[in-house]
Amino acid sequence: MSRLAAATGCAGLLAGIRRKAPVSGPSAALALLSGLASCSIASAETAEWSRFRGPNGGGAIEAGALPVEVGPDRNLLWRTELPAGDSSPVLSADRIFLTAAEGEALYTIALDRETGSELWRREAPRPRIETLDNRNGPASPSAVTDGERVWVFFGDFGLLCYSVDGEELWRHPLGPFDNIYGMGASPILAAGNVVLVVDQQQGSHVLAVDAGTGELAWRTERPAARSGHSTPVLHRPKGGELQVIVPGSFFLTSYSAKTGERLWWVSGLSFEMKSTPAVEDGVLFINGYAMPLNEEGRHVRLEPFREVVAAHDGDGDGKISEDEAPEGLVQSVFSYFDLASDGLLDQGDWKYFQSALDTRNNILAVELPEAGLRGDLTASHVRWTYHRKIPQLPSPIVDDGVLLMVDDSGITTTLRSATGELIEQGRLEGAVDSYYASPIVADGKFYLLSRSGKLVVLPNDGSLEPLAVSDLDDLATATPAIDGTTMYLRTRSALWAFQATQ
Numbered sequence: 001m002s003r004l005a006a007a008t009g010c011a012g013l014l015a016g017i018r019r020k021a022p023v024s025g026p027s028a029a030l031a032l033l034s035g036l037a038s039c040s041i042a043s044a045e046t047a048e049w050s051r052f053r054g055p056n057g058g059g060a061i062e063a064g065a066l067p068v069e070v071g072p073d074r075n076l077l078w079r080t081e082l083p084a085g086d087s088s089p090v091l092s093a094d095r096i097f098l099t100a101a102e103g104e105a106l107y108t109i110a111l112d113r114e115t116g117s118e119l120w121r122r123e124a125p126r127p128r129i130e131t132l133d134n135r136n137g138p139a140s141p142s143a144v145t146d147g148e149r150v151w152v153f154f155g156d157f158g159l160l161c162y163s164v165d166g167e168e169l170w171r172h173p174l175g176p177f178d179n180i181y182g183m184g185a186s187p188i189l190a191a192g193n194v195v196l197v198v199d200q201q202q203g204s205h206v207l208a209v210d211a212g213t214g215e216l217a218w219r220t221e222r223p224a225a226r227s228g229h230s231t232p233v234l235h236r237p238k239g240g241e242l243q244v245i246v247p248g249s250f251f252l253t254s255y256s257a258k259t260g261e262r263l264w265w266v267s268g269l270s271f272e273m274k275s276t277p278a279v280e281d282g283v284l285f286i287n288g289y290a291m292p293l294n295e296e297g298r299h300v301r302l303e304p305f306r307e308v309v310a311a312h313d314g315d316g317d318g319k320i321s322e323d324e325a326p327e328g329l330v331q332s333v334f335s336y337f338d339l340a341s342d343g344l345l346d347q348g349d350w351k352y353f354q355s356a357l358d359t360r361n362n363i364l365a366v367e368l369p370e371a372g373l374r375g376d377l378t379a380s381h382v383r384w385t386y387h388r389k390i391p392q393l394p395s396p397i398v399d400d401g402v403l404l405m406v407d408d409s410g411i412t413t414t415l416r417s418a419t420g421e422l423i424e425q426g427r428l429e430g431a432v433d434s435y436y437a438s439p440i441v442a443d444g445k446f447y448l449l450s451r452s453g454k455l456v457v458l459p460n461d462g463s464l465e466p467l468a469v470s471d472l473d474d475l476a477t478a479t480p481a482i483d484g485t486t487m488y489l490r491t492r493s494a495l496w497a498f499q500a501t502q
Contacts, residue, residue, distance in 0.1 A: 049091040049481045052142035052186040053438060057233045057276045059397045063442035064485040067500040068457050068468045077486065077497040078116035083107060085139035087186075088437075088479040089488045089495060092147045095119065095164055096481075096488065098495065099139040099152050104129075106138060108152045108162060113486075116497055120166035126156045128175070132182035135393070135436065135477075141186040142231075144194070151194050151211070155183030159194060161214060170214035178202055180336060184229030184274065190244055191257035193217045197246050199228030199273075201339050206232075206246060206255060218260035225249045226339070226352070229274040233284070240371025247273045247286050250359065252366060266366050267378045268385065270294060271356035275395035276438070278403075279368070280417060283383060287363035287405055289392035291333065294361045296387050302357065305350040319344040361390040363405065365420060384420035389413050395438040395479075397446060402462045404446050406435045412448070414462035423462035430469035431456045436477040449476050453491050472496065 053059040067075035083102035090097050096111040106124040111117065132138065141153045149169065151161050158174030177183050179200040187196045193208035204225035208217040225248035232246040234257065242257040249271045254263040270288030277286040293300055302308070303326075312324045321344055322334045330345075330353075337353040338345060345353070365383040391407040398404070403417040410433050414423040433450035440447050445467065446458040453472035458464065474491035481488040489496045 048093075048147075049089075049483050050146065051090055051144040051188050052088055052231050053276055053395065053479055054440070054481065056279065057188070057231055057395075058278045058280075059395065059438055059440040059479070060278070060399055061440075061442050061482055063482050065500045066443040066445070066447075066482065066485060066487055067498045068445070070455055070470045070487070070489070070496070070498045071472065074470065075498045075501050077499045077501075079494050079496050080111060080116040080118065081494045082109065082490075084137070084492050085490075086137045086436075086477045087139050087142040087490075089481040089490055090143050090145055090150075091481060091483050091488075092145050092150075092164060095145075096495070097143040097145055097150045097152075098490065099141070099143060099154070101137060101139040106154050106156065108143065108150065108160065110150070110164070110166060111495065113497075116495065122162060122166055122168065124152070124154050124157050124160055125171070125173075126154070127173075128156055130155050130177065130182045133180070136182045136184060138182075140182070140184045144187050144189055146189060146211075149211070151187050151189075153183075153185075153187050153196060155179075159187065159196065159209060159214065161194075161211070172209050172214040172216075174198070178341065179229075180227050181229065186231040188232060188234070188244075190234055191242055193257070195232065195244055195257070197222075197228070197230065197232055197248070199225045199230075199248055201226055201341065204228075204248070206244070206260065208257075208260060220255060220260040220262060222246075222248060222253070224251055227272050227336070231276045233277050233279065235279070235284075235368050237369065237371040245277065245284065247275070247277060247288065249273065250355070252277075252284075252286060252364070264369060264374055264377050266364070266382060267376070268362070268364055268382060269359070270361060271359045274393055275391065278396045278398045280398040280401075282368050283417070284366045284368055285363060285396045285398055285403055285417065286366070287390050287396050288359075289361040289390040289407070290356065290359060293333075293357055294359055296360065299360075300357050302350065302354050305347050308350070317344075319346050320350075321345075360385075360387060362387045363390060363396060363403075363415075365417070386413075386415060386420045386422075389425060391435075393436050393438075397439045397441050399441040399446070399460045402460055404439055404441075404458070404462075406439060406448055408434055408436065410435055410450065412458075412464055414464065416462075424464045426464055428456050428458075428464060428466060428469075430454070430466060438479045440480055440482060442482045447480060447482075447487070449478075449480055449489060451476060455489065 083100035085100035087099040110119040159172040161169040204222040207219040230247040253265040270290045272290040367381045406412045431454040437449040448456040453474045455470045457467045478490035
C-alpha cells in the first residue's frame with residue numbers, strides 16, 4: 001500500500017472515531033488500537049487536506065474524478081461569501097477552516113463542507129498592525145487541524161487553538177516580528193506539537209509549542225536565516241526519528257521534531273525563501289527566487305566595505321546611509337540588507353549583502369538522507385539543480401516523474417524529476433496572467449489558479465497544452481484544496497466548492 005493510500009485509510013479510521021463509531025468486543029478494540037498505531041506517522045504527515053498544501057505540504061492527493069471546467073454555472077456545488085484572506089482552506093472530516101481579515105478584525109472561520117454554511121467565526125486579538133508587502137496580508141498563514149482542534153497563526157498576535165466547534169482552548173502570543181514582507185509561514189503539526197518557522201531580519205528561529213496546552217516545547221535559533229516565508233514538511237527515514245525540514249536563507253535544514261536539534265543541512269538555496277517543498281520517491285524539490293541580480297550571468301561583486309566607507313561615508317560614522325549609498329545597485333535594494341532597520345549599513349550588513357548576491361535563483365532536487373546522517377550533505381545529496389524561470393511565490397509540484405513550476409509572471413516549466421531535464425517551458429494559452437497560488441495535482445492532472453481567477457488544468461505528462469481554462473473573474477492568491485471528488489477554490493470574495501457533475 002502506498003503511503004498516500006495508507007493515509008487515506010487512516011483518515012477514514014480517524015473520521016469514524018470522530019463520529020463515535022461503535023466498537024464492540026476486545027477483538028474490535030485491539031483492531032482499532034492496531035489501526036491507530038499504524039496510522040500514527042501517516043496521519044501526521046499525510047492525512048487529508050489538513051494543512052497548507054495538503055498531505056505533507058506536497059500539493060498532491062489521491063482523488064476521484066474532479067471537475068475540469070468550473071464556474072458559477074459549471075460544476076458548482078456551493079459558493080460562500082467570505083472576508084478577504086490569502087490563507088488556503090484546510091479540511092477536517094466535515095469542516096473547512098480559513099482565516100480572514102475585515103477592517104481591523106482578524107477571524108478564524110469554520111464552514112460546513114457539505115453545504116458551505118458558516119458554522120462559527122472567532123475574532124483574534126490584534127495588539128499591533130504589521131507593515132506588510134503589498135503581496136502579503138494579515139491573514140496569509142493557513143490553519144492546521146487534527147480533526148478535533150484547529151490551530152491558526154496571525155503575525156499581529158501569535159498562535160491560537162480552537163476546538164472544531166469554535167471554543168478557544170489556548171493562546172500563545174508571539175512577536176512583534178521583524179520581517180520586511182510581514183509573516184507568511186503556516187503552522188504544522190509534528191510529534192504532538194505545533195511547529196512554526198519564524199524567519200525574519202534578526203532573531204530567526206523555529207519553535208514548537210505543545211498542541212494540547214500551548215506551552216513552549218522547544219525553540220531553536222536559525223542565525224543564517226533572514227527574510228523567509230516557507231512552511232516546512234516532515235520526513236521520517238526508515239528506522240529514524242521524525243524530522244522537520246525547513247527551507248530558509250542559504251540552507252535547507254532538518255530538525256528533530258521531538259527536540260528541535262539541528263540534524264543535517266544542504267546549502268545552495270536562495271537568500272530569500274518563500275516556497276514549500278514537494279517530495280516524491282525520497283527526493284525533495286524546493287525552488288527559491290530572490291531578485292533579478294541572482295539570475296544566471298547577472299551576479300555582482302561589491303567593493304570592499306572599507307573602500308565604500310572611504311568613498312561615500314560623508315558623516316564619518318563608519319556606516320553607509322541610504323543617502324550615502326552608491327547610486328544604482330545599493331540604493332535599489334537598501335532596505336533588504338539593513339538588518340537592524342536603522343537606516344544604516346554596517347560591515348555585517350555588507351557581508352550579508354554580498355552573501356545574498358552570491359546565491360542563485362534555482363530549484364534543487366535533494367535526496368532525503370537515511371537515518372543517522374548528520375551535518376552538511378550538500379556534496380552527497382543534491383541530485384541536480386535548474387536555474388531558468390524560477391518562481392518566487394508558487395511552490396513546485398511533482399507527480400509520476402514530472403515536476404511542474406509556474407513563476408510569478410505565469411511562465412510554466414515542466415522537468416523530468418529524476419534528472420532535471422526540461423520538457424516544456426512557456427506561457428499557458430488562455431491564461432496569460434500572474435500566479436501567486438501554488439499548483440496542485442490530483443486525478444492525473446495539474447491545477448493552476450492564476451491571480452485573476454483563471455483555473456488552468458494540464459495533463460500530468462509535462463505538456464503545457466491546457467485541457468481546460470475556466471475564469472472565476474475574482475482575485476485569487478490562495479492555493480486550492482482537494483478531497484475526494486471536491487475541489488475548493490478561494491478567491492478574494494468567496495470560497496467555491498466544485499464537483500464533477502457535468
